[in-house]
Amino acid sequence: MSERRPYVRPMPRDWWAHRPFRHYTIRELSGVTIAIYAAVLLSGLVALLRGPEAWDAWRGWLASPASLVLHGALLIAMLWHVRTWFQILPKTMPKLILGGTPVPQRTITLVGTSVAVICSSALVAFVLWRPF
Amino acid sequence: MTERADKTIELRVLRYNPEADEKPHHQSFTVPYTSDMSVLQGLQWIKDTVDGSLTYRWSCRMAICGSCGMMINAEPKLACHTLLRDLAPGPVTVEPLNHFPIERDLVVTVDDFVKKIESVTPWLIPKHPKPVSEGPYNQTPAQLAAYENFSACINCMLCYAACPQYGENPKFIGPAAMAILQRYDGDSRDGGSALRIDAVHGEDGVWGCTAVGACSDVCPKAVDPMHAVNQNKMNTALDYFLRFLKKRDAK
Numbered sequence A: 001m002s003e004r005r006p007y008v009r010p011m012p013r014d015w016w017a018h019r020p021f022r023h024y025t026i027r028e029l030s031g032v033t034i035a036i037y038a039a040v041l042l043s044g045l046v047a048l049l050r051g052p053e054a055w056d057a058w059r060g061w062l063a064s065p066a067s068l069v070l071h072g073a074l075l076i077a078m079l080w081h082v083r084t085w086f087q088i089l090p091k092t093m094p095k096l097i098l099g100g101t102p103v104p105q106r107t108i109t110l111v112g113t114s115v116a117v118i119c120s121s122a123l124v125a126f127v128l129w130r131p132f
Numbered sequence B: 001m002t003e004r005a006d007k008t009i010e011l012r013v014l015r016y017n018p019e020a021d022e023k024p025h026h027q028s029f030t031v032p033y034t035s036d037m038s039v040l041q042g043l044q045w046i047k048d049t050v051d052g053s054l055t056y057r058w059s060c061r062m063a064i065c066g067s068c069g070m071m072i073n074a075e076p077k078l079a080c081h082t083l084l085r086d087l088a089p090g091p092v093t094v095e096p097l098n099h100f101p102i103e104r105d106l107v108v109t110v111d112d113f114v115k116k117i118e119s120v121t122p123w124l125i126p127k128h129p130k131p132v133s134e135g136p137y138n139q140t141p142a143q144l145a146a147y148e149n150f151s152a153c154i155n156c157m158l159c160y161a162a163c164p165q166y167g168e169n170p171k172f173i174g175p176a177a178m179a180i181l182q183r184y185d186g187d188s189r190d191g192g193s194a195l196r197i198d199a200v201h202g203e204d205g206v207w208g209c210t211a212v213g214a215c216s217d218v219c220p221k222a223v224d225p226m227h228a229v230n231q232n233k234m235n236t237a238l239d240y241f242l243r244f245l246k247k248r249d250a251k
Ligand code: SF4
Pocket: B152, B153, B154, B155, B156, B157, B158, B159, B160, B175, B176, B179, B215, B218, B219, B220, B221, B222, B223, B224, B225
């Protein structure tokens, strides 16, 4: 007679810190940059409400080395987030069938990323050169 | 000329005997191999020549029955579809699939997985039933393409062993069940989505997924279960709002 005694292995709590999940963890953490950006903008809005002095102080802080370093880091994290966001995009939408064959997921990612890059570049160019 | 097995590789196999062992432990075997031998064949050599009690599942030896899934060097793989020569010089760890209870050695309990598959009503429910005399239900290539990869699932459970969310919460419906659901939901002849939507809803449904994506990475049949899970997030959200509207209309 054999006895059944299934053995349940515990799930390691820090699975997210190890391969192959590191890529996923970094992707999710890079999403936090959006919240930090929002906080920076919100503090600007609060400064604006408080009056010209607070506003100037906020702008002064923006130009400080600490803020520049922070924004550099945020920009890198944000670009990474954009890249990974578009990598997942084809997984979240229904299958795209054109002319009887599914559109490759890589194409969807490429098109989405290109549109985002073009729109963002156009916005940056507009702000820098203000044509009107 | 047949190749001589003059090279050897060490397999560190996780052993568990429910009648004698408190918990599993590793046991090392030195296995002679030829360049065409799979990990499964390595296990068979052990069973035939060293220890007949070594227990594992297998059937087809050609990556189609889905029985021989195990963790090979900590990755979920089909043992019959993983060559020893690619793992040289070793050692190679061979363990039962993660996230499932171990019955004995490399054999895991599949009950939970089978129940999940059953819960998605995994058969075709004709949208417009008709007698055989009226001929077949035709389908265009585009309609076939809409679900074809999801129909390739061999129930090997590698995706569940890869999924940390299933490891955290065994109630989570998981990747393959959603791929199989989408195989039928996405079929132009099928009209059974309403019966399947309950398996999709809620924390134990698709929302337990955080898009880790490991399931699709390890799938040996390119089923892409991550796609099935995540496209159903949209379906469940839509269904939620439609139900909400219907309730309001009824008032
Ligand atoms: S979806 Fe892929 S990995 Fe998951 S059970 Fe099916 S064939 Fe195996």
